[in-house]
Amino acid sequence: MRVVLAEDLFLLRDGLTRTLREHGCEVVASVDNGPALVRALAETDLDVAVIDIRLPPTHTDEGLKAALEARRGRPGLPVLILSQYVDQLYAHELLASGEGAVGYLLKDRVTRTDQFIDALRTVAAGGTVMDPQVIARLLTRSEKRGRTDSLTPREQEVLTLMAEGRSNTAVAQTLHISESAVAKHIASIFAKLGIEQSPEDNRRVLAVLAYLKG
Amino acid sequence: MSPAAALARGWTGRGRWVALGRCQVLGLAGFLVVGAGMLVGGALALLPVGVGFRLLPPAAGLLRRLSDRYRARAARWTGRPLSPPDPLPHGTSARRGGAAILGDDGFWHDLRWAWLEPWTGGLLAALPLALVEYGAFGALVQPFVWRRLGDGNWYAFVPVTSTATMVTALLLGLALIAVGLRLAPVMTTLHARLTHRLLSAPRTIELTRRVARLTDTRAAAQDVHAAELTRIERDLHDGAQARLVALGLTLDEATRLLETDPGRARTLLLDVRAASERALQDLRDLVHGVLPPVLADRGLADAVRSLALDSHLDVEVAVDLPPGRLPSPVESAAYFAVSELLTNAAKHADATRVDIALTHDGTRLRASVTDDGHGGADASAGTGLLGVRRRLDTFDGTLALHSPPGGPTTATLEIPCASSSPKTSSSCATA
Numbered sequence: 001m002r003v004v005l006a007e008d009l010f011l012l013r014d015g016l017t018r019t020l021r022e023h024g025c026e027v028v029a030s031v032d033n034g035p036a037l038v039r040a041l042a043e044t045d046l047d048v049a050v051i052d053i054r055l056p057p058t059h060t061d062e063g064l065k066a067a068l069e070a071r072r073g074r075p076g077l078p079v080l081i082l083s084q085y086v087d088q089l090y091a092h093e094l095l096a097s098g099e100g101a102v103g104y105l106l107k108d109r110v111t112r113t114d115q116f117i118d119a120l121r122t123v124a125a126g127g128t129v130m131d132p133q134v135i136a137r138l139l140t141r142s143e144k145r146g147r148t149d150s151l152t153p154r155e156q157e158v159l160t161l162m163a164e165g166r167s168n169t170a171v172a173q174t175l176h177i178s179e180s181a182v183a184k185h186i187a188s189i190f191a192k193l194g195i196e197q198s199p200e201d202n203r204r205v206l207a208v209l210a211y212l213k214g
Numbered sequence: 215m216s217p218a219a220a221l222a223r224g225w226t227g228r229g230r231w232v233a234l235g236r237c238q239v240l241g242l243a244g245f246l247v248v249g250a251g252m253l254v255g256g257a258l259a260l261l262p263v264g265v266g267f268r269l270l271p272p273a274a275g276l277l278r279r280l281s282d283r284y285r286a287r288a289a290r291w292t293g294r295p296l297s298p299p300d301p302l303p304h305g306t307s308a309r310r311g312g313a314a315i316l317g318d319d320g321f322w323h324d325l326r327w328a329w330l331e332p333w334t335g336g337l338l339a340a341l342p343l344a345l346v347e348y349g350a351f352g353a354l355v356q357p358f359v360w361r362r363l364g365d366g367n368w369y370a371f372v373p374v375t376s377t378a379t380m381v382t383a384l385l386l387g388l389a390l391i392a393v394g395l396r397l398a399p400v401m402t403t404l405h406a407r408l409t410h411r412l413l414s415a416p417r418t419i420e421l422t423r424r425v426a427r428l429t430d431t432r433a434a435a436q437d438v439h440a441a442e443l444t445r446i447e448r449d450l451h452d453g454a455q456a457r458l459v460a461l462g463l464t465l466d467e468a469t470r471l472l473e474t475d476p477g478r479a480r481t482l483l484l485d486v487r488a489a490s491e492r493a494l495q496d497l498r499d500l501v502h503g504v505l506p507p508v509l510a511d512r513g514l515a516d517a518v519r520s521l522a523l524d525s526h527l528d529v530e531v532a533v534d535l536p537p538g539r540l541p542s543p544v545e546s547a548a549y550f551a552v553s554e555l556l557t558n559a560a561k562h563a564d565a566t567r568v569d570i571a572l573t574h575d576g577t578r579l580r581a582s583v584t585d586d587g588h589g590g591a592d593a594s595a596g597t598g599l600l601g602v603r604r605r606l607d608t609f610d611g612t613l614a615l616h617s618p619p620g621g622p623t624t625a626t627l628e629i630p631c632a633s634s635s636p637k638t639s640s641s642c643a644t645a
Contacts, residue, residue, distance in 0.1 A: 053511075060511040085498050087508045088523035089516060108494045111487060137524060 001025045001124055004049040006037040006063055007082075008056055016050065016110065023117045034062035041070035041077070048124040052107075053083040053090070064090055075099055078123045082107045086131045088138075095128070103129035103165065115164065122165030129165035136160065151192060158185040233398035234346060236291065240339035240405060243284075244332050250277045251328030267312030271302075274315050274324070278302055281324045281413055284331075288409040291402065297415045297423075299323060320415070327412040334408055338401045345394030352387025356380060435608040442504075449500050457493035461486050505546060514545045518552055518570060518581075527560055527585075528567045535574050544631045547609060548572075548581055551602045555583040555625045558598055563587025563623055582626040589621030602627070 003025045007013040010032075017027050029040040033056040041049060049070075055062040067079040080103035081094065094102045103123040109131065110116045119129040139156060151159065154175075161171045168186070172179040253273045260266035285296045299320030305311030315321050352369050360367055360374040360383075367374045369383040370390075414420075468482035501507065509517035515533040522529035539545065552570060559565040565587030573580045591599070603613050611629035 085502065085507050087520050089508060089512075089520040092523065106494075108491050111490070140526065 001047045001120070002028045002045060003120075004028060004037075004040050004044055004046045004051075005030045006032070006040070006049070006055060006066075007052045008032045008054070009052075012052075012107075019110070019113055019116070020050075023113070025117075025120070033057060034066055037063065037066045038069065041066060042073065046077075048078040048080060048120055050080050050082060050120070053081055061090070064093070068093060071097060071099070071102075076101050076126065078126065079103070080105065080120055080123045080129065082110065086133045088134065091130060091134045100128045101126045104134065105129065105131045106133065115166070118167075118170065119165040127165055128163075130163045132160045132164060135163040151189060155185050155189050155192075158182060159189055162186070230395040230398055233402045234342060234395060236402045237339040237343050237398055240335060240402075241343055244336040244339070246280060247284075247328050247331045247335075250280050251325065251332075253277075254325055254328065261312070268308045270312040270315055271304075271308070274302055274321050277324050277328055278320075281327060284327075284409055285413050288406045288413070292406045292410070294410070296410060296413055297420045299415045299419070319419070323413070323415075330412060335405050338405045338408070342394040342398040342401050345390050345397065347394075349387045349390030349392075349394060352383045353391060354387070356383045356387065431607045431610075434604055438604065438608075446500065446504065449496070453496040453500070454493045457489055457496065461489045461493070464489065506549065509545060509549050513539045514548055514579075515572060517545075517549050518572060521549075521553055521556060522568075522570065525556055525560065525568070527556075527565060529556070530567070530569045532569070532571045535572055535579075536576075540574075540579060541631055544579060544609060544629050547605045547611065548579060548627065548629060551605060551613070551627050552581055552583060554598050554602050555627075558591065559583065559585035559587055559623070562591065563589070563621065565621075565623075577630060577632065579629045579631055580626060582624060584622055584624045587621050587623055588619075589617045589623050590619040591615060591617035591623050591625075 001024070003020055005013060005016055005020070005027050007016060007030075013030060013032065017030060020027055028046055029044045031037050031040050035057075037051065037055065049067065051063040051067050053061050053063045055066075064081060067081060071077050071079065075097070076099045078101040081090070082105055083090070084107055086104060086106055091104055094104050101123055103119055105116075105119060109119070122129050139151070139159070157175060158171055161174060166174070168179050168182045172182045175182070250273070254270070254277050257266045257269035257273045260269060282298070285298060289295045300318070302321065303311070303314035303318055305314045348370075356369050356374055357380055360380050363374075365373075365375060370386060372379055372383050372386060374380050374383045415423075464482050464486050468479045468486065471479040471482065506517060506520075508520045515531075515535055518533075519531050522531045540548075556568060556570075559568050563585050565585035567586045569582075569584045571580075571582045571584075599613070599615070605611075606613055606627060606629060609629045609631070611627060614626045614628075615623070616625075617623035
């Protein structure tokens with residue numbers, strides 16, 4: 001996998017580069033500021049971009065803006081946004097195009113390397129990965145509004161893991177249940193949320209999110 | 215009022231008649247002022263007998279009510295507010311009350327005005343009235359009565375004894391009416407200026423008040439600031455810092471166990487990772503409480519939109535703000551105030567829908583939060599609203615709460631602030 005990496009803190013950039021290399025990714029460009037990221041996204045041949053929201057020169061949401069801008073030019077360009085915090089507004093902006101191939105994770109998640117790489121692969125394959133915190137807040141919101149039959153705690157766990165971009169197998173392992181049980185939970189979630197099941201695995205999170213935010 | 219403003223208001227046609235009406239009102243109200251002034255004068259004269267002390271407080275109160283009416287009128291006519299004097303002092307006994315009033319600057323100001331107003335103000339108001347009324351006598355009455363009055367009928371300097379002289383009187387009357395009408399707005403303007411001069415609290419008092427207010431709000435701001443620092447210090451000390459220490463201890467233990475008990479070491483390292491995640495979460499919450507990142511990144515409008523998304527209520531946000539950013543302390547105060555109001559709507563009002571409007575008219579930022587809840591909110595009761603008030607006080611901001619029982623509740627906060635020059639993402643240079 002060819003990865004473009006944008007992170008202004010040297011230590012983190014270095015650590016991420018090593019982690020990615022260890023998992024067989026090739027870091028084709030590694031930048032530490034917004035303008036360089038814009039150039040890299042426009043010119044580099046990449047499979048996925050890992051981008052810190054806050055970058056110089058403004059130290060605000062330079063990274064997110066660059067990513068959204070690049071995706072306007074190259075629709076469906078896979079980007080995984082990392083941030084010290086997750087905000088619903090940014091999640092909405094990322095999902096607005098409806099094309100998928102986006103991820104939005106708290107920076108801490110990179111410490112669980114396997115899950116991080118899983119998420120990266122999901123995004124590169126056109127899937128959607130949202131941080132559990134985004135999902136949790138969306139769930140409490142829709143639940144309080146009474147828009148959805150409330151999901152069982154187990155179903156919420158499954159949905160959250162799904163949102164992290166993990167496969168049924170990985171979900172089954174994490175929750176120590178069988179894969180068929182996972183499939184059953186997912187079917188029940190789709191039924192409760194009124195979503196047609198689609199054969200395309202990675203579209204499911206996007207569909208759920210699209211429903212929840214609407 | 216400036217001549218330009220007077221022109222803008224259109225001192226022509228209807229405006230002149232309005233001004234004439236005002237002169238009439240002033241002329242009649244002048245008698246009340248004379249009365250009140252004489253009442254107070256009488257009370258003062260009776261002071262040596264002792265009865266004066268009893269009479270003075272009500273008389274001074276009456277005079278104050280009258281002068282307040284004049285202040286309000288002058289403010290309305292000129293659009294410029296008058297700073298009122300301090301309220302009249304009260305005493306525990308009649309004697310003390312009277313004595314306190316004698317020592318009050320505002321009272322003597324009122325009295326000076328009461329004696330000057332009939333002369334200066336009264337004359338100003340009387341001149342156009344007299345001209346118009348005398349003019350009306352010449353123009354409207356003379357043509358019909360001059361025949362009956364015969365010789366010795368004079369109108370001003372014109373002996374009205376023939377048709378020709380009658381016409382002269384008629385024209386003179388019309389001219390006098392015209393002059394009176396033209397003078398009326400000038401005189402009301404002069405009168406308002408005079409009232410401003412006589413009835414405004416002296417500039418020193420105004421400045422003293424302003425200084426007192428600034429001292430108060432600065433002290434409050436320092437308190438808020440100090441409390442915030444203490445909170446941050448405690449949160450860091452008891453939260454993230456403690457977790458990091460525990461984390462170091464666990465790491466140390468894991469290092470020692472690496473060789474002898476790798477299984478246990480592995481469990482400990484997993485604990486370390488979990489602890490580091492909790493420490494990060496602590497720090498995140500702390501940062502959010504100090505300055506929400508989305509507010510720092512995007513400014514007030516998007517930060518409020520983000521609040522709306524996070525709320526479980528149906529929140530509609532309408533924004534009409536100038537491009538660029540507002541001063542960041544103002545943004546911060548407005549954000550936390552709106553956040554508090556939104557929380558209140560959800561927690562206390564049982565609302566399901568909230569409308570937030572952000573506007574800026576060039577000098578003031580206004581944010582209104584309207585919910586469809588059951589109303590009956592009391593600004594003096596909740597600590598949340600008090601906190602909002604205190605926050606806004608520092609900026610000379612205001613919070614108006616309209617919450618009749620049964621709802622809906624509208625809270626409107628205003629903060630005076632000019633919008634800064636637009637800061638585009640590239641003009642901040644390297645931060």
